[in-house]
Amino acid sequence: MATTLSTLDAWILIAILSVASFLPRASFLWIAPNLPLPEPLKRALRFVPAAVFPALIMPAILINDGAIDISLGNTHLAAAAVAALVSLRRGNTFVVVLAGMVTLHLTQAWHSSGL
Amino acid sequence: MSEPPKDATPQTPSERAEARTVFWRGFVQMLPGTTGSFSTGLICGAAAIAAGMSSLSSMAIAAFGFAGTAQLVVVQLATTGSTLVVIALAGLIVNLRYAMFSLSMSRYLTHMNRRQRFVAAFFLTDPAYALSVARFTQHPDESPRIRYEYYMGATLAMGIGWFAGTGLGTALGAAMPASWQVEFCVPLTFLAMVAATVRDRATVVAAVVGGIVSLLAVGFPYRGGLLVASIAGIAAGYMVESWQRR
Numbered sequence: 001m002a003t004t005l006s007t008l009d010a011w012i013l014i015a016i017l018s019v020a021s022f023l024p025r026a027s028f029l030w031i032a033p034n035l036p037l038p039e040p041l042k043r044a045l046r047f048v049p050a051a052v053f054p055a056l057i058m059p060a061i062l063i064n065d066g067a068i069d070i071s072l073g074n075t076h077l078a079a080a081a082v083a084a085l086v087s088l089r090r091g092n093t094f095v096v097v098l099a100g101m102v103t104l105h106l107t108q109a110w111h112s113s114g115l
Numbered sequence: 116m117s118e119p120p121k122d123a124t125p126q127t128p129s130e131r132a133e134a135r136t137v138f139w140r141g142f143v144q145m146l147p148g149t150t151g152s153f154s155t156g157l158i159c160g161a162a163a164i165a166a167g168m169s170s171l172s173s174m175a176i177a178a179f180g181f182a183g184t185a186q187l188v189v190v191q192l193a194t195t196g197s198t199l200v201v202i203a204l205a206g207l208i209v210n211l212r213y214a215m216f217s218l219s220m221s222r223y224l225t226h227m228n229r230r231q232r233f234v235a236a237f238f239l240t241d242p243a244y245a246l247s248v249a250r251f252t253q254h255p256d257e258s259p260r261i262r263y264e265y266y267m268g269a270t271l272a273m274g275i276g277w278f279a280g281t282g283l284g285t286a287l288g289a290a291m292p293a294s295w296q297v298e299f300c301v302p303l304t305f306l307a308m309v310a311a312t313v314r315d316r317a318t319v320v321a322a323v324v325g326g327i328v329s330l331l332a333v334g335f336p337y338r339g340g341l342l343v344a345s346i347a348g349i350a351a352g353y354m355v356e357s358w359q360r361r
Contacts, residue, residue, distance in 0.1 A: 004167030051348025054326030
């Protein structure tokens with residue numbers, strides 16, 4: 001499903017990310033330190049992280065072969081559920097990722113063992 | 116009538132001494148936070164290698180982008196065959212919060228020359244921003260020059276953690292077999308960030324709507340579902356906040 005990036009793809013990606021990272025950072029610190037921002041835009045900016053992360057996570061966890069899969073056979077779902085629990089207990093990023101990956105491999109080993 | 120230069124360079128010997136002290140204070144106080152930049156770098160480096168990037172391009176994307184989350188997003192989208200426009204827009208959306216931080220920082224760092232403004236903007240990160248602004252609000256009498264030093268000390272610590280993590284992840288990446296499924300670290304990393312971004316009812320609604328719409332929009336052409344879901348989530352959070360204010 002996932003494709004491997006060519007050398008050209010990689011450098012195009014580097015260029016895209018460089019611009020997409022620098023422009024928002026430079027917006028007020030470098031380009032326009034005294035630019036007034038409309039109030040609605042300032043308020044909308046506050047919701048960007050809250051909206052973007054779930055939109056990135058949900059398809060990676062719940063979509064299996066193009067369809068929503070909420071079965072016990074979805075090992076990604078089990079791994080994410082454990083990671084979410086650890087995250088709620090204020091684990092740092094590294095602990096959360098570790099917990100999720102360990103769960104992923106344990107559940108996959110369990111499923112392939114046929115128990 | 117010579118006006119003092121409007122930049123963040125310390126002018127007097129005593130100011131230079133204070134600048135050095137504050138710089139290293141920022142560095143030391145940022146150290147606990149660098150575990151985060153180190154582990155993000157580790158994941159980013161491994162994910163870049165898993166996506167087929169060379170060691171050189173993995174280090175280059177970390178250096179020029181200097182943005183862990185956005186890097187994970189663009190690399191993930193690229194490996195699932197998204198168009199360049201969607202990749203660029205997604206990278207911009209994920210980094211939009213920096214515009215917010217940039218605005219906030221510019222109110223504190225008022226004395227910078229062109230080079231200092233560039234450095235302050237290029238290396239802006241979430242943890243260094245949070246730590247610095249906390250310091251600035253606790254010490255409102257500190258001069259903009261001294262503030263710049265503190266922020267730079269914190270930024271140096273972040274940078275060291277980030278590049279050390281990326282280097283290790285890049286080196287390990289090639290040695291990690293595909294059955295380890297390192298790429299699943301990416302959504303798990305995002306998952307770990309959700310708790311920090313959801314603080315009140317309006318942000319909860321933004322998160323829930325963003326997540327649900329992303330599932331409904333999975334079949335959208337050019338993987339545009341992420342953009343549709345993000346905008347829907349932002350709009351939903353905005354509307355809830357508007358109703359609450361009434």
